[in-house]
Amino acid sequence: MPPQSGSTSELVPCGGTVHIVGAGPVGLMLTALLQSMEGFSVRLYEKRHEYTRTRMVQLAPYLVADSVESYRADRIDGDNVEAVFDPRELEDGLAFRQSIPADLMDLLREWAQGFCPLNAIERSVSDLIDDRDTSSVERRTAVVTTEEAIGLLEPEDILIDCTGCKSLLRDHLVPGGGDVVPGPNTFEIRLEYALVITFLYGQTYECNEYCKYYKNVGNVNYKFIPAVHRTYYDGAVSHVTGIVNITPEDYAAVPPRCDGEWLRGNFPGVARSMDRFIDKVKQETNGEIVGDLEVVRIPLSLYRARNATSRRWREGGPADHPFATSPVFLAGDSAIGSPYFQSISLGFECAMFLAGLLAQRDLPIRDLLDRYEMFMYKQWLRVYMRSKMIKHNKDVFECVDDRFAVLDKLHIY
Numbered sequence: 387m388p389p390q391s392g393s394t395s396e397l398v399p400c401g402g403t404v405h406i407v408g409a410g411p412v413g414l415m416l417t418a419l420l421q422s423m424e425g426f427s428v429r430l431y432e433k434r435h436e437y438t439r440t441r442m443v444q445l446a447p448y449l450v451a452d453s454v455e456s457y458r459a460d461r462i463d464g465d466n467v468e469a470v471f472d473p474r475e476l477e478d479g480l481a482f483r484q485s486i487p488a489d490l491m492d493l494l495r496e497w498a499q500g501f502c503p504l505n506a507i508e509r510s511v512s513d514l515i516d517d518r519d520t521s522s523v524e525r526r527t528a529v530v531t532t533e534e535a536i537g538l539l540e541p542e543d544i545l546i547d548c549t550g551c552k553s554l555l556r557d558h559l560v561p562g563g564g565d566v567v568p569g570p571n572t573f574e575i576r577l578e579y580a581l582v583i584t585f586l587y588g589q590t591y592e593c594n595e596y597c598k599y600y601k602n603v604g605n606v607n608y609k610f611i612p613a614v615h616r617t618y619y620d621g622a623v624s625h626v627t628g629i630v631n632i633t634p635e636d637y638a639a640v641p642p643r644c645d646g647e648w649l650r651g652n653f654p655g656v657a658r659s660m661d662r663f664i665d666k667v668k669q670e671t672n673g674e675i676v677g678d679l680e681v682v683r684i685p686l687s688l689y690r691a692r693n694a695t696s697r698r699w700r701e702g703g704p705a706d707h708p709f710a711t712s713p714v715f716l717a718g719d720s721a722i723g724s725p726y727f728q729s730i731s732l733g734f735e736c737a738m739f740l741a742g743l744l745a746q747r748d749l750p751i752r753d754l755l756d757r758y759e760m761f762m763y764k765q766w767l768r769v770y771m772r773s774k775m776i777k778h779n780k781d782v783f784e785c786v787d788d789r790f791a792v793l794d795k796l797h798i799y
């Protein structure tokens with residue numbers, strides 16, 4: 387007799403297809419991991435024809451850690467990790483890393499050295515998948531709709547949504563959830579509205595907390611704050627990315643993307659703060675800006691999927707719905723996102739953990755879903771603690787010239 391949906395003894399499906407929707411960094415990483423494991427047939431769907439995102443991103447060194455100590459090397463994240471994860475869980479994660487094929491591990495090591503364009507990461511993994519001597523990955527270029535994604539599932543198949551922060555399936559993972567806006571499966575905290583401003587500078591420029599303060603002296607309303615580890619000298623120019631906090635009204639008045647000239651004409655207050663900051667950098671290091679400012683308007687939110695798997699469908703949905711029988715997962719930005727954290731690294735960790743679970747063919751599906759949910763919840767705690775701390779420190783920094791405003795923000799007990 388075939389196992390009933392939700393049966394505790396049903397094992398991880400094998401023999402079916404793993405459908406991965408979204409070939410951004412996380413979908414590609416998951417594909418490359420499953421491709422190198424015995425018995426997986428992967429179909430990877432992506433709507434873009436080319437990888438064009440050139441923004442410089444940094445991966446966290448913990449991705450290539452080879453010991454629990456080096457995994458926890460970051461002072462703040464390290465404490466959170468120690469509080470949230472059992473030592474055994476960390477050791478299991480490191481053991482999985484040791485099993486990652488050398489071609490993929492070499493890429494991870496290279497990226498963890500410094501900054502790298504996002505599309506270089508995407509292209510390298512994409513090429514690695516195509517160049518490997520196996521035909522177990524089929525690629526399809528298509529915009530997949532929710533209905534199509536649900537319709538893909540045959541018995542024994544697995545579906546993984548890697549479609550990023552505007553996830554295709556997140557709010558469909560609870561029965562009846564897809565029609566409700568905002569989705570009942572998304573927990574979101576709006577941290578702030580911001581302009582993310584990037585510029586290139588023709589000299590070496592490194593920023594620290596003192597620099598953030600002294601270069602903003604005089605910027606009372608708008609402070610340009612280089613983001614955590616967001617200045618990088620590539621041997622020719624320094625890449626500088628930072629955030630200016632703006633009001634919701636400002637946000638509504640700015641186009642999604644603009645340049646320095648637009649800013650000077652329309653938001654002179656923000657432009658003056660930027661120019662003051664940059665002038666001080668120039669005085670110190672005798673360099674010049676290369677090109678113009680690149681300005682992107684972003685609502686900065688911290689969010690997570692309350693359910694990162696289809697387990698609610700298995701527990702209480704109509705038994706004839708494909709999500710009640712076939713496991714569905716969210717990975718990467720479709721599951722968790724924070725504006726201040728290294729989200730690609732978190733997404734890669736999800737991919738590694740999920741690949742490690744799927745490889746355990748004797749694992750009941752119920753355990754598979756529960757273990758992934760627990761892992762994602764712990765990752766969420768880690769991201770939440772760090773993001774809230776960064777936001778709090780930013781709030782204090784932004785009113786550092788006003789003693790009473792600072793005191794207002796301090797809740798000591």
Ligand SMILES: Cc1cc2nc3c(=O)[nH]c(=O)nc-3n(C[C@H](O)[C@H](O)[C@H](O)COP(=O)(O)OP(=O)(O)OC[C@H]3O[C@@H](n4cnc5c(N)ncnc54)[C@H](O)[C@@H]3O)c2cc1C
Pocket residue numbers: 407408409410411412413431432433434441442443444445504528529530531548549550551554582717718719720727728729730731733
């Ligand atoms: C300005 C900026 C700077 C950043 N800097 C860093 C950094 O330094 N370090 C870091 O770790 N992270 C950084 N991030 C975040 C990082 O870019 C994301 O976390 C990462 O791209 C998420 O990867 P993902 O694969 O989960 O999703 P995405 O990169 O969003 O990929 C999703 C993929 O799914 C495809 N897709 C979506 N919908 C469909 C559909 N319906 N059908 C088919 N395909 C679909 C998309 O085309 C895309 O290729 C930054 C983000 C921004 C905006």
